[in-house]
Amino acid sequence: MSKSRAWPIAALALAPMLLAAPAAHAAYPDKPVTIVIGYAAGGGNDVLARIMAEEMSKGLKQPVIVENRAGVASIIGAAYVAKAKPDGYTLFWGASGPISFNPGLYSKLPYSVDDFKPISLTAVFPLVLIANAELPAKNVAELVDYSKAHPDRANYGSSAASFQLVTELFKAKTGASFAHIPYKGSNESAQSVMAGNVSMAIVDPTPAMSALQSNRVRALGVTSAARTELLPDVPTLKESGIDLDVELWAGLLAPAGTPDDIVQRLQAEVARVTALPTVKKKFAAIGNTARSSTSKEFHDLIQREVPFWTKVARDNDIKAN
Structure with a gap:
């Protein structure tokens, strides 16, 4: 057999091996x-x-x-x-x-x-800023003013360091004065706002919605750039004049x-x-x-x-x- 005819045969022999490699990889998962x-x-x-x-x-x-x-x-x-x-x-x-x-x-x-x-x-x-309904604060600006006027009474609850970070960023952006009270979970934080044990909390939407049904808390703002469909009547913090956009x-x-x-x-x-x-x-x-x-x-x-x-x-x- 001539060398010129051996090459096609060798190529044919390799072909199945060449095709098998990508096919095996493409089998994922x-x-x-x-x-x-x-x-x-x-x-x-x-x-x-x-x-x-x-x-x-x-x-x-x-x-x-x-x-x-x-x-x-x-x-x-x-x-x-x-x-x-x-x-x-x-x-x-x-x-x-x-x-x-x-x-x-x-x-x-x-x-x-x-x-x-x-x-x-x-x-x-987004996160939702909720405040106790008995506070004389109907919006974020009034809540901030309340905290400055009553630094001995104003506090916030958070259940994780991530929520604490967002709230501390809110404080830095507004000059608000809220003391930190730790809790084990977001539901516990929201319930503490309901009970009046803390003035406010920034929590995830699910516990916020549960708390709002009690009519003992107010939702004053959401942290996202746009309003959430879940709470379409609640303004964003940016709408309230605060340079904070967190999702x-x-x-x-x-x-x-x-x-x-x-x-x-x-x-x-x-x-x-x-x-x-x-x-x-x-x-x-x-x-x-x-x-x-x-x-x-x-x-x-x-x-x-x-x-x-x-x-x-x-x-x-x-x-x-």
Whole structure:
């Protein structure tokens, strides 16, 4: 056989091997995908994660399992995923707290933001400023004036360092004088406003809505740039003349080193799911807006937020440990 005829035969022999490699990689996922959440079952992030997981399993054609690894400020769950194999089968349900706030609040963490590869946002939500209805304050300006006139009586409740950071930023922007009273959960903070034990609190929408039903609190503002559909009559803080625009978020992250094509596949799936009307409705029912992003957009958001909130923590001497 001549050399000129041997080359095509060799090429034919290699062809199946060349085709097999990308086909094997394109098979992702070929087993269940686990989304680790650093919070207990039943909370807002847990509810959102399970809504996402149910729909993602349909598009990925594999079970998507939510695994709760609850611990202080979501640190246990974050550290677990940071050390997981970067193959797309173990993901982290990240949130503003563990990713954007914790680096400025803890002197030592068992993970860093560089241990993750952002996939996509999944949801955003504003916080709601609520005040006790018996206070002589019908709007934010009057609440600020009240705090300055009664610094011995004005105080606020917060259930986590992230809420404390946002409230301290509010104080810095307005010159308000509120003493900090810590609580174990947002519901407890809201109930304390209802009872008159604290003057005000900046909380997530769900406990705010529950408190508002009692008619013992007033919603004076939301922290987002635009009004929320959940409370369309409540002005933004910017509408009240305060230069403060804060939205907390949830999103999916993979361990650093996860291949780009797997991240892109997951990002596309998140975009599909968050665009579903049923998902939008379920998210809105608990005060969240379903929203996706590109991996780069998510990465850039984190890179902006970490130094910003670290500075707020340092300026106000807020530490979580």
